[in-house]
Amino acid sequence: MVSINTDKPLLAHLLRRAGFGATFHELDRYSQLGYEAAVDELLHPERQPAIEEDVLERYFIDWKESRNIEGALTEFVYRMNAYAGGRPLQEKIALFWHGVFATGLAKVLHEKTMLNQIDLFREHGLGNFRDFLLHLAKDPAMIFWLDNNFNHKDAPNENWGRELLELFSLGVGMDGEENYTEDDVKNAARAFTGWTIDDDNVASIPFGKTPWLFRYLPEDHDDGEKTFMGHTGNFNGEDIIDIIVKQPATARFISRHLYNFFVADDVQVPAWQHTPPGDPEAVKVLEEEYFRSNYNIRSMLRVLFNSDSFKSDQARFAKVKSPAEVVVGTLHLLGDFKFPKRGIFEVALGCRYMGQDLLNPPSVEGWHTGEEWIDSGSLVERVNFVADQVSDIAQPGVRAMVDTLLDRAVELDPVSVINECLELLGHVRLHEKNKEHLAGEIRSMLDQRSGLVAGSTEERLSAEKTVLHTIKMIGSSREYQFA
Amino acid sequence: MTSTNKDPILVVVQLTGGNDYMNTVIPYQDPVYYDSRKTVGVAQDDVLPISDDLAFNPALNAVKIMYDEGKVAVINGIGYPCPNRSHFRSMDIWHTCEPEKVGNEGWLGRAIRDLDPQAENVLTGVNFGRGLPRAMALTGVPVASVAVLETYGVLTGISGEQERAEALDLFSRMYSPILGTGPVMDYLGSTGLDALKGADILKTVPGQYQSSVEYADSIIGRNLQGIAKVLTANLGTRIFYTQQPGYDTHANQGPVHGVLLAHLSQAVSDFYDDLKEHNASENVLIYLFTEFGRRVKDNGSGTDHGAGGLAMAIGDPVKGGIYSEFPSMREEDLEEGDLKYNIDFRGVYGTVAEKWLGLDASSIVGGKFEQLDFV
Numbered sequence: 001m002v003s004i005n006t007d008k009p010l011l012a013h014l015l016r017r018a019g020f021g022a023t024f025h026e027l028d029r030y031s032q033l034g035y036e037a038a039v040d041e042l043l044h045p046e047r048q049p050a051i052e053e054d055v056l057e058r059y060f061i062d063w064k065e066s067r068n069i070e071g072a073l074t075e076f077v078y079r080m081n082a083y084a085g086g087r088p089l090q091e092k093i094a095l096f097w098h099g100v101f102a103t104g105l106a107k108v109l110h111e112k113t114m115l116n117q118i119d120l121f122r123e124h125g126l127g128n129f130r131d132f133l134l135h136l137a138k139d140p141a142m143i144f145w146l147d148n149n150f151n152h153k154d155a156p157n158e159n160w161g162r163e164l165l166e167l168f169s170l171g172v173g174m175d176g177e178e179n180y181t182e183d184d185v186k187n188a189a190r191a192f193t194g195w196t197i198d199d200d201n202v203a204s205i206p207f208g209k210t211p212w213l214f215r216y217l218p219e220d221h222d223d224g225e226k227t228f229m230g231h232t233g234n235f236n237g238e239d240i241i242d243i244i245v246k247q248p249a250t251a252r253f254i255s256r257h258l259y260n261f262f263v264a265d266d267v268q269v270p271a272w273q274h275t276p277p278g279d280p281e282a283v284k285v286l287e288e289e290y291f292r293s294n295y296n297i298r299s300m301l302r303v304l305f306n307s308d309s310f311k312s313d314q315a316r317f318a319k320v321k322s323p324a325e326v327v328v329g330t331l332h333l334l335g336d337f338k339f340p341k342r343g344i345f346e347v348a349l350g351c352r353y354m355g356q357d358l359l360n361p362p363s364v365e366g367w368h369t370g371e372e373w374i375d376s377g378s379l380v381e382r383v384n385f386v387a388d389q390v391s392d393i394a395q396p397g398v399r400a401m402v403d404t405l406l407d408r409a410v411e412l413d414p415v416s417v418i419n420e421c422l423e424l425l426g427h428v429r430l431h432e433k434n435k436e437h438l439a440g441e442i443r444s445m446l447d448q449r450s451g452l453v454a455g456s457t458e459e460r461l462s463a464e465k466t467v468l469h470t471i472k473m474i475g476s477s478r479e480y481q482f483a
Numbered sequence: 484m485t486s487t488n489k490d491p492i493l494v495v496v497q498l499t500g501g502n503d504y505m506n507t508v509i510p511y512q513d514p515v516y517y518d519s520r521k522t523v524g525v526a527q528d529d530v531l532p533i534s535d536d537l538a539f540n541p542a543l544n545a546v547k548i549m550y551d552e553g554k555v556a557v558i559n560g561i562g563y564p565c566p567n568r569s570h571f572r573s574m575d576i577w578h579t580c581e582p583e584k585v586g587n588e589g590w591l592g593r594a595i596r597d598l599d600p601q602a603e604n605v606l607t608g609v610n611f612g613r614g615l616p617r618a619m620a621l622t623g624v625p626v627a628s629v630a631v632l633e634t635y636g637v638l639t640g641i642s643g644e645q646e647r648a649e650a651l652d653l654f655s656r657m658y659s660p661i662l663g664t665g666p667v668m669d670y671l672g673s674t675g676l677d678a679l680k681g682a683d684i685l686k687t688v689p690g691q692y693q694s695s696v697e698y699a700d701s702i703i704g705r706n707l708q709g710i711a712k713v714l715t716a717n718l719g720t721r722i723f724y725t726q727q728p729g730y731d732t733h734a735n736q737g738p739v740h741g742v743l744l745a746h747l748s749q750a751v752s753d754f755y756d757d758l759k760e761h762n763a764s765e766n767v768l769i770y771l772f773t774e775f776g777r778r779v780k781d782n783g784s785g786t787d788h789g790a791g792g793l794a795m796a797i798g799d800p801v802k803g804g805i806y807s808e809f810p811s812m813r814e815e816d817l818e819e820g821d822l823k824y825n826i827d828f829r830g831v832y833g834t835v836a837e838k839w840l841g842l843d844a845s846s847i848v849g850g851k852f853e854q855l856d857f858v
Contacts, residue, residue, distance in 0.1 A: 374674055
């Protein structure tokens with residue numbers, strides 16, 4: 001029997017949120033570490049080994065030559081899966097910021113530049129929010145996405161200035177009030193005039209698509225006096241960011257986003273001005289940590305993951321998985337695609353079919369989350385995807401689960417088979433009623449016996465089939481859609 | 484459901500990628516057209532005239548025949564204020580009728596809700612393609628999204644018939660309501676059961692279908708044939724949706740665009756013949772649209788994203804002809820190098836919703852807009 005270690009379900013919860021779930025082997029290791037050390041390890045992905053880029057590049061020369069949106073999507077999903085074991089939070093935080101600073105290839109049309117933005121999220125997404133926003137303001141994909149390359153001294157374009165305030169930091173409003181005025185938008189835009197991209201790099205010929213670069217043009221910068229959120233001065237973009245990060249509204253907005261992504265589904269972002277957070281206390285703790293830590297996202301997440309509200313039973317399975325979580329979480333469980341190979345592209349497309357076209361969000365507002373991920377079309381895609389993948393015995397991760405269960409060589413009654421499978425799948429849950437339904441099916445597969453036995457080769461094959469079916473049906477359940 | 488097989492049916496075909504309007508319906512007498520389109524322009528001798536100034540692309544031969552029979556309405560210069568040239572955003576606007584803010588309700592989702600307010604038929608709306616188009620998305624409105632009819636369903640990876648039937652039976656029990664598990668579990672449960680119900684009905688469809696029409700092989704042909712199979716099975720579906728991808732013709736437009744239009748034209752014609760053979764054409768309206776037209780000037784190989792586009796309504800119920808003006812291509816009349824729209828797409832959707840489906844247009848398209856008389 002698998003030893004009953006009481007903190008494994010909690011660690012599994014942590015890994016579903018801070019990563020893409022954990023295999024039972026990984027959970028063994030994390031439980032040796034203990035919860036707080038596991039949190040610490042997750043918060044410092046840079047201390048874990050990187051994937052061997054040089055080996056990849058030697059044997060798969062073209063693997064990063066993402067010449068189209070599908071190639072870029074594949075690389076994104078490949079990396080998330082490759083790091084899901086060692087540096088899961090690095091990928092999860094990148095996915096988080098991709099949803100907040102939602103930039104899309106539909107307009108950017110430049111895959112490397114777009115993937116560089118995701119790299120920026122990986123590298124700075126856990127760091128100081130002020131520095132991070134500054135990097136974002138200089139990110140070529142973002143500049144192009146929100147037209148800051150058309151934001152000129154003589155002809156300001158407010159797109160970036162507005163979204164910086166509305167979607168990336170302050171939010172439209174909180175507690176029923178407005179967080180900024182139209183004049184603030186205009187002046188923020190003026191402060192970012194001259195922040196553009198290197199024109200020479202826009203051309204994609206003759207050497208393929210070289211990534212765009214940030215360029216500051218002092219002659220196109222509006223040097224006049226600006227009044228922004230009650231402050232007056234000859235502000236440049238950096239000054240605007242300095243003022244923004246000091247606002248309580250920014251603390252609230254970022255805290256709510258973190259809570260919504262890592263703890264429990266909240267109402268959709270456009271409703272935040274008038275709807276208080278689902279758990280105002282938990283959000284308040286994050287707001288305080290935001291200021292205490294000098295805007296450090298890593299510190300906020302440390303507080304979050306170690307908080308009682310995160311660890312509580314109410315927080316478990318309180319989120320509908322995003323399509324990326326379904327796809328990458330499943331791949332991680334399978335232990336497949338250690339190297340790029342055929343099939344990864346089709347698998348990556350699963351995200352799109354389930355309603356999350358990575359690198360191509362519906363708009364700068366990103367995706368609506370929670371139950372809005374689900375419609376009859378996307379649910380069928382989810383169910384079929386997971387069912388097909390997790391019951392493929394050729395996958396090393398599936399083989400490991402089945403063998404681990406059967407090697408215990410004890411006669412298992414149907415409910416025990418289910419419980420073992422739930423545990424091996426990462427301490428997931430099934431409602432008691434659904435366990436009964438599933439147990440009934442297993443009983444009918446047991447062929448007169450009262451339990452699962454795997455003595456002879458023949459018995460073992462039949463038992464394998466039963467276990468695979470059990471895993472498949474758990475993967476198809478409603479409960480499995482929750483993280 | 485009171486629905487009978489003679490209820491009005493709408494088949495929407497999305498031309499994904501931004502169909503080049505001016506090379507679909509060509510102002511073949513206008514020198515500005517030929518000046519602007521030195522590379523991609525279609526020669527005057529090749530076009531299929533439908534009026535003194537407008538002509539179809541020669542690839543639309545089959546549609547031209549239907550046009551001559553009075554079954555095709557050409558809707559010129561369709562668009563919306565402040566056109567967006569991003570595929571995704573612009574398509575989103577066409578899907579949600581929300582040009583200013585980002586909406587998440589589709590106009591056809593609202594139409595399906597109004598046609599079947601109690602959601603009695605899980606197949607009132609059927610999409611052919613992977614994933615649900617936002618046009619059909621509305622919380623609480625079940626829509627079946629079918630990639631391939633013959634293999635559509637839940638848990639399709641299970642090969643044994645008996646085994647799969649048992650698994651589906653278990654699936655339906657595991658998705659049945661459980662008291663006290665909360666609204667999200669309830670919602671997932673009903674969504675799963677709806678999907679199952681839809682799949683159950685649809686799996687009987689291929690066996691019932693017989694036709695002497697052989698569709699020319701293409702993506703759009705296969706999808707329209709799938710629609711014909713479901714439509715002629717009389718399952719009460721009122722709104723069908725499908726897409727033909729590939730219209731983003733930035734480069735090498737000439738041959739690429741011609742093939743797309745030829746596929747489209749032949750598929751629509753095959754589809755119509757199929758319905759006719761099944762005595763099912765008189766209550767079906769086909770509606771074609773795209774997210775935007777393309778720039779007036781070509782780029783030396785293809786055309787870039789523009790505004791002001793084309794829609795067409797095709798079928799027996801359509802009053803054929805040319806609707807709305809072809810926008811002026813003169814430099815001074817353009818907006819940022821693009822045609823100016825002269826009919827709001829929401830008025831055209833409104834026409835379809837009100838005059839064809841018999842619904843209140845304003846709640847579906849979000850306001851009152853000028854309607855046309857093509858139906």
